Amino acid sequence: MQLIESPSSDIKKNQVVDILELINLTWPDDDKAKPLEEKVTGFYDDHSEKICYCLYKDKELVGYAESIPLTIKIEKNWLKALGLGGLNVHPDWRVKRYGKAILEAVLKKIDSGEYPFCIFQTGIPNFYEKLGCKVIKNKFINSNNQVDPFKNPFWDEYVMVYPASAQWPTGTADLRREGF
Ligand SMILES: CC(C)(COP(=O)(O)OP(=O)(O)OC[C@H]1O[C@@H](n2cnc3c(N)ncnc32)[C@H](O)[C@@H]1OP(=O)(O)O)[C@@H](O)C(=O)NCCC(=O)NCCS
Numbered sequence: 001m002q003l004i005e006s007p008s009s010d011i012k013k014n015q016v017v018d019i020l021e022l023i024n025l026t027w028p029d030d031d032k033a034k035p036l037e038e039k040v041t042g043f044y045d046d047h048s049e050k051i052c053y054c055l056y057k058d059k060e061l062v063g064y065a066e067s068i069p070l071t072i073k074i075e076k077n078w079l080k081a082l083g084l085g086g087l088n089v090h091p092d093w094r095v096k097r098y099g100k101a102i103l104e105a106v107l108k109k110i111d112s113g114e115y116p117f118c119i120f121q122t123g124i125p126n127f128y129e130k131l132g133c134k135v136i137k138n139k140f141i142n143s144n145n146q147v148d149p150f151k152n153p154f155w156d157e158y159v160m161v162y163p164a165s166a167q168w169p170t171g172t173a174d175l176r177r178e179g180f
Helices: 013-026 036-045 098-111 125-129
Strands: 002-007 051-057 060-074 077-089 118-122 134-136 158-162
Touching (some): 002 098, 077 098
Parallel strands (some): 077 118
Antiparallel strands (some): 060 077
């Protein structure tokens, strides 16, 4: 097993195709009309400063996640945080601790002090609670949404942070970007 961490700009186009195929197994892409080339370009454009985590078994991509440096505004406070998105293990390779290994690689940046918090949305809080994360209850908005700045940029049922011991502020949280 090899876990490779790299900025999305360093990911080769053929690797992007593998990532998109892996993601597609869990979250099917219904846009069948869009050419692959455009989807690849979209990968680089979407949160372009993201860091990608690719878990390989031999040459096969079996797991993936991405992290995004954020500055969130909660009421009058500006908070630095690391966003986590797209954590995904190939269906044939699940429940073998690979998801845990990828998550731990991301959370290492919090434990080392590089970022004070990790934040993400999820439908499966139990998986993350086992690794020291907790659900938070803030209302989320995105002031950079030109159409509806008060629309929740997240779509999953739960938003969580790491560490569970965090003194996370209450109040409206402006993510200042689309969800991930
Ligand atoms: C969620 C996912 C990443 C977990 O990866 P995985 O490699 O299968 O899980 P792991 O083997 O690392 O599991 C670690 C622990 O979490 C538990 N777990 C695994 N999947 C879980 C789930 N969906 N819900 C709750 N707990 C889960 C395991 O049983 C294990 O528990 P243990 O430590 O008590 O034995 C993987 O199932 C997946 O890709 N799911 C589809 C995409 C998805 O839902 N991603 C999360 C988006 S927020």
